[in-house]
Amino acid sequence: MRRLALILAVLLASTAAWAHPHVLCDVHAVVEFKDGKIVSLFMGWKFDPIFSASLFKDFDKNKNGKLDPSEIKDIEREAFHDTREQDHFTYAKVGDKPVKWPDATDFKVMGVKDSLLYAFRLHLPEPVDPRKVPFSFTTYEETFYIDMDFPDDKAVALTGPGSEHCRVTIAPDTGNTIFGGVVTPKRATISCE
Numbered sequence: 001m002r003r004l005a006l007i008l009a010v011l012l013a014s015t016a017a018w019a020h021p022h023v024l025c026d027v028h029a030v031v032e033f034k035d036g037k038i039v040s041l042f043m044g045w046k047f048d049p050i051f052s053a054s055l056f057k058d059f060d061k062n063k064n065g066k067l068d069p070s071e072i073k074d075i076e077r078e079a080f081h082d083t084r085e086q087d088h089f090t091y092a093k094v095g096d097k098p099v100k101w102p103d104a105t106d107f108k109v110m111g112v113k114d115s116l117l118y119a120f121r122l123h124l125p126e127p128v129d130p131r132k133v134p135f136s137f138t139t140y141e142e143t144f145y146i147d148m149d150f151p152d153d154k155a156v157a158l159t160g161p162g163s164e165h166c167r168v169t170i171a172p173d174t175g176n177t178i179f180g181g182v183v184t185p186k187r188a189t190i191s192c193e
Contacts, residue, residue, distance in 0.1 A: 021147035024048035027139045029156045031190055036162030037127035038135055038190065042106075043090060045118040045148070052116040055079065067109055076107045080118060088120070089148060092137035094128050099137075101125075130166060136189040144179035149186065156188045166192035 028044040047055065059071045059079075067075070083089055084103055092099035104120040111117075128135050139148045150156065156168045173187035 021141075021144050023051045023146040025146050025148045026151040027148050027155060028150075029137070029139075029188065031156060031158045031163070031168070031188075032121075033158065033160035033163040033166075034127065036131070037129050038124060039127050039160075040121050040123045041090065041092070041137065042121050043088070043104075043119065043139075046112055046115050047117070049114040052114065055116055072107075072109045075109055080104075080107060080120075086142070088122060089141050089146075090122060090137055090139050092122075092124075092135070094124075094135055095133045099124060130190045130192045134189065134191070136187050138173050138176065138185045138187040140178055140183075140185040142178050144183055147183075150188065158190070166190055 024047070026046040028046070030042040031038055032040045032042060055075070056067070059075050060067060061071060061074075062068065084101075087099075087101050088104050090101070092101075101122045102125065104122055106119070106121040108119045109116055110119060139150075141148055150170050153170055156170060158166050158168060167190075169189045169191065170186050171189070172184045174184060176187070177184050
């Protein structure tokens, strides 16, 4: 019996050592239209309660129990800005052409129940008419240290003039796997009549 317990302990320890991801993140997005064209994505990343608590503890430097504007600026600079190198983990395509985002704007950090949420806007380099060319995007962190996922079919919404006859389809991005082919991110595709 002791031998079985030892084997189980070793298996569980090795599984924990290889376990991924370390951070869970629900992704929400609002696809923003103007004059019938997509102009930007307003993104929301809601982190799991454990990571949120750690982030809060690290950046609530004056220990007043809230994130002050200067502390949010510190989060933006120290815990968000570097995501620019990976397109803010938001990989969009206009047709088959990848989008290179300018830097994100309107960065905010909000509390949602027991979690923290990053909110920010990604402006397209030029407006996209989804009636003429397909537009889609996926969100993931390539090493799968952070598991980023659309939590349901309503995680992406459309807003603004010209979005009325458009819809979002969220499906596995089967041509795009990460973490050694083990994980398939989801892709949101916008189609319009």
